[in-house]
Amino acid sequence: MVSSLPTIMEIRQATAADLDAMWDIFQSVIAAGDALPFPDDFDRGTFQSHWFGAQTSYVAAAGSDVLGMYKFGANYPGLGAHVASATYLVRPAAQGRGIGRALVQHSLAQAQSDGFLAMQFNYVVSSNAPAVELYKKLGFTIAGTLPKAFRHGQLGLVDAYVMYRFLQPQDT
Ligand SMILES: CC(C)(COP(=O)(O)OP(=O)(O)OC[C@H]1O[C@@H](n2cnc3c(N)ncnc32)[C@H](O)[C@@H]1OP(=O)(O)O)[C@@H](O)C(=O)NCCC(=O)NCCS
DSSP states (O other): OOOOOOTTEEEEEOOGGGHHHHHHHHHHHHHHTSSOOOOTTOOHHHHHHHHSSSSEEEEEEETTEEEEEEEEEESSSGGGTTEEEEEEEEOGGGTTSSHHHHHHHHHHHHHHHTTOSEEEEEEEETTOHHHHHHHHHTTOEEEEEEEEEEEETTTEEEEEEEEEEESSOTTO
């Protein structure tokens, strides 16, 4: 159990005032080259449209300090719209303190109350132990493996996982 979760941290819906901090977190994570399949030159306008477009974004904040964030929404429209998907990022300096766990738990509760049947992660890099282990601890299983789907900055080609868990009783 992580004991250093900031006690004054809140998770709230992101606003335009959070954009600078969110963009900064995103750039730091992308620069590490080990977790997400975005190019180095991914631009701020595209980031803004992803995080303030069709999906809903939340931030973990301690006062004015944004420590982490997630966005979530339907994984597919129409007949696939009962399955949610989400993306989580914690500021590198704040990782390992329980913020990621708090964000995933928040998103699961949010997706559940919004009536989604399941949550799917489309692209979890297999070498990303903090993400894979956290998701497993919170009830996700590896539904499939995409062989050598991610070009890791240090490790070269590694697998990526599709991870999945139900949110509601399975007979609904
Ligand atoms: C993945 C990420 C969101 C996790 O957030 P975090 O705040 O660092 O994680 P937490 O401190 O909440 O730790 C979550 C759990 O994973 C475990 N964990 C963390 N690092 C681990 C590691 N290297 N090996 C095994 N387990 C690990 C922790 O022990 C913790 O378990 P616990 O809650 O039972 O104690 C964060 O590391 C991150 O933003 N990474 C870069 C972006 C990313 O990978 N996003 C996900 C894309 S799929």
